Amino acid sequence: MSPQPDLPDPAHHDVDSMLSRKFGREVANYFSGSTLNRVSFLRTDYSFISAALTHKSTSFLLLNDLAPLAKDPSQLAYAKHDDIKSLIGDNPFAKSEDELIKEYNSSVTLPLVLFLGIDERKQEGFEHGIYKGKPFFAVDVTPRGTVEKEASAVIEAMKAKGLQFVEGRMHMNLNAPEAAIYAHARALTDWNARNPFCAGCGQPTMSVNAGTKRVCPPTDYAALPNAQGGATSVPSTPNTRAACVTRKGITNLSFPRTDPTVIMAVVSHDGKRVLLGRQKRWPPHWYSTLAGFCEPAESVEEAVRREVWEESGVLLGRVVIHSTQPWPYPANLMIGAVGQALPDGEKIHLEYDPELEDAKWVDMDEIREALRVGTSGLGEAPGEGYKEGGLRLPPQTAIANQLLQAVSGGFLNGSTNL
Numbered sequence: 440m441s442p443q444p445d446l447p448d449p450a451h452h453d454v455d456s457m458l459s460r461k462f463g464r465e466v467a468n469y470f471s472g473s474t475l476n477r478v479s480f481l482r483t484d485y486s487f488i489s490a491a492l493t494h495k496s497t498s499f500l501l502l503n504d505l506a507p508l509a510k511d512p513s514q515l516a517y518a519k520h521d522d523i524k525s526l527i528g529d530n531p532f533a534k535s536e537d538e539l540i541k542e543y544n545s546s547v548t549l550p551l552v553l554f555l556g557i558d559e560r561k562q563e564g565f566e567h568g569i570y571k572g573k574p575f576f577a578v579d580v581t582p583r584g585t586v587e588k589e590a591s592a593v594i595e596a597m598k599a600k601g602l603q604f605v606e607g608r609m610h611m612n613l614n615a616p617e618a619a620i621y622a623h624a625r626a627l628t629d630w631n632a633r634n635p636f637c638a639g640c641g642q643p644t645m646s647v648n649a650g651t652k653r654v655c656p657p658t659d660y661a662a663l664p665n666a667q668g669g670a671t672s673v674p675s676t677p678n679t680r681a682a683c684v685t686r687k688g689i690t691n692l693s694f695p696r697t698d699p700t701v702i703m704a705v706v707s708h709d710g711k712r713v714l715l716g717r718q719k720r721w722p723p724h725w726y727s728t729l730a731g732f733c734e735p736a737e738s739v740e741e742a743v744r745r746e747v748w749e750e751s752g753v754l755l756g757r758v759v760i761h762s763t764q765p766w767p768y769p770a771n772l773m774i775g776a777v778g779q780a781l782p783d784g785e786k787i788h789l790e791y792d793p794e795l796e797d798a799k800w801v802d803m804d805e806i807r808e809a810l811r812v813g814t815s816g817l818g819e820a821p822g823e824g825y826k827e828g829g830l831r832l833p834p835q836t837a838i839a840n841q842l843l844q845a846v847s848g849g850f851l852n853g854s855t856n857l
Contacts, residue, residue: 443814443834444513447472447615466845468764468775469611469836473619475556475575482649487567488554489532491574492520496563499523500555500577500624503594506604507621512612515621516602518593523578526550526589536647541677544660545643548584553577553627553650555620577624577650579632609768611816611836619765626767627651630695633769637693640683644693653693655685696770701742702730703776704761704842705753707785710851713806713843714753714780714787715830716798721817725831726801728839730773743776749792754784761845764838775838777846805830806847814840 449465498517501508557572582590637655644653658677705714715726731746740758755778764773809830833839
């Protein structure tokens with residue numbers, strides 16, 4: 440079993456307040472707790488973005504097909520501006536956003552450069568007005584389009600330095616602060632890659648606002664095909680693109696999506712058992728809490744009750760929110776909740792939604808023992824002391840683990856933190 444990384448520290452956990460006294464300290468889950476101030480309102484200020492991008496202290500996280508550059512699976516590696524200048528140019532933010540939109544040419548690949556924020560704890564000499572700190576960016580170096588050669592060269596140069604692009608479906612071994620930075624970069628890179636065309640008209644879109652929005656430009660310098668099917672030369676004036684609904688009304692921008700997902704520890708009416716479920720693809724004896732997507736016009740509490748009933752047949756009464764977790768696979772926000780079954784609603788029925796292979800009620804003592812020795816990632820061995828046939832649960836980097844820690848550790852009687 441791989442060592443599990445520490446979780447991020449809760450925000451201001453050492454500050455006394457009415458809320459902390461009543462509800463306990465805030466729970467910070469893996470992929471949250473970023474050390475960066477996103478200063479999101481400055482993403483349109485290209486004088487700020489330009490200064491941050493070209494500063495000598497700035498760090499760039501590189502992603503190749505969403506695999507992050509790293510020293511090893513637990514520690515990211517960062518490039519400098521000189522390392523990627525051949526790919527992104529001296530300064531892709533030197534011109535205003537309006538100028539870049541007017542110069543748009545869909546036949547030319549513009550490398551994705553994302554502004555992630557500044558680490559204000561590190562006074563590295565970068566200063567712009569009242570803002571000081573170490574800037575962080577992410578760059579998509581996936582070889583594609585007209586910059587395939589340049590991107591491939593950057594990748595090989597990084598590998599020559601002994602660094603690696605860590606592949607895998609999930610990256611759950613990174614130290615907590617860098618896991619949050621990676622999650623931010625991955626989610627935005629993936630969203631940009633999934634939205635190369637406009638949902639309103641189907642024409643190519645362009646990344647703006649330092650990688651956090653996309654626009655459907657009204658004009659395009661791309662060469663149009665001639666009567667023989669070949670491309671004409673690049674026009675001296677841009678072609679007017681087809682009309683698009685996104686250029687009318689309030690805005691012509693497309694924003695990154697976040698999919699709210701509920702995940703819940705369901706306790707029996709007497710508070711002595713927890714409902715767990717398992718899918719067919721999971722290892723033997725491996726169970727977890729139930730989860731599902733929120734639907735339109737549905738509250739979080741309603742989504743918890745609906746998903747639990749659909750997957751297990753169990754009926755819930757009171758639902759409370761415990762904590763949340765960003766989950767960049769690809770764009771989920773896991774909303775952790777605790778729900779309690781109704782007195783006559785504890786019977787399990789799996790015939791409604793066939794998503795689960797099994798669901799069962801588990802005593803609190805068995806939950807506590809599994810949390811002690813039986814936690815692991817899906818592809819990893821359980822912890823030391825685990826006995827074959829015993830219950831297995833997700834690792835502490837998963838919010839499911841934190842929910843089970845809460846309900847088995849005194850949450851239900853108010854003797855532990857939320």
